[in-house]
Amino acid sequence: MTGSTNIMIRKLIRSLEKQKKPLWKTVAEKLQTPSRKRWYINLYKIEKYTKPGDIVIVPGKVLGIGNLTHEVTVVALDFSKSAKEKILKAGGKVMSLYDFDKLDLKGKNVRLMKQ
Template identity: 45%
Template sequence: MKIAAKTNPRYTALISMLKETSRANGSNVWREIAKRLEAPSRNYAEVNLSKISRYAREGETVIVPGKVLGSGILTAGVSVAALSFSESAVDKINDASGNCMTIEDLVKKNPEGKLVRILR
């Protein structure tokens, strides 16, 4: 039985970058994100803004190893890193004085992975 590999070059590059950063900095958070992204894409997280609002506090950084959807209301200014965002999620995050970024940007900004919350 053949094991299917990722065919999207962005995902393969991101997974290898996460593993490399994890080894270089001893940060287990990037290893965990890489492990979740190696799973089949049907298992990727789809997180609504209502869940982010429930679990994240003002000024916190949240990683979603999948897609952020715009259902719900976001009241706190939260930095959110994800593989992708819906248009309504981007609008609501920006309206709440938050910040949307890719996981690649967050790894470059915070290679140690400190003070980051993973949501699934």
């Protein structure tokens, strides 16, 4: 079997592929990679490349190395405990990638973070 064996991730990939926006199709492609090659993004990178009010999409895991000084909404497959705490402490929001359909992605404030 190729691809993820996790049924929840496979369902997420299928629902992302059905979306009309190219962003979600790109996220679905990245989620199809083996889990050992998935993206891991640290908070210092989110801090460096975002502005207050941005929406950050990570098709992988967000790790807690670094600090966050402004509020951002981070949407990811998974979060470390320290990353979640630091994002919330900075006034940001944490969302699971499984809730992608609840996002209103309009404007230039959406960033797909990659390694």
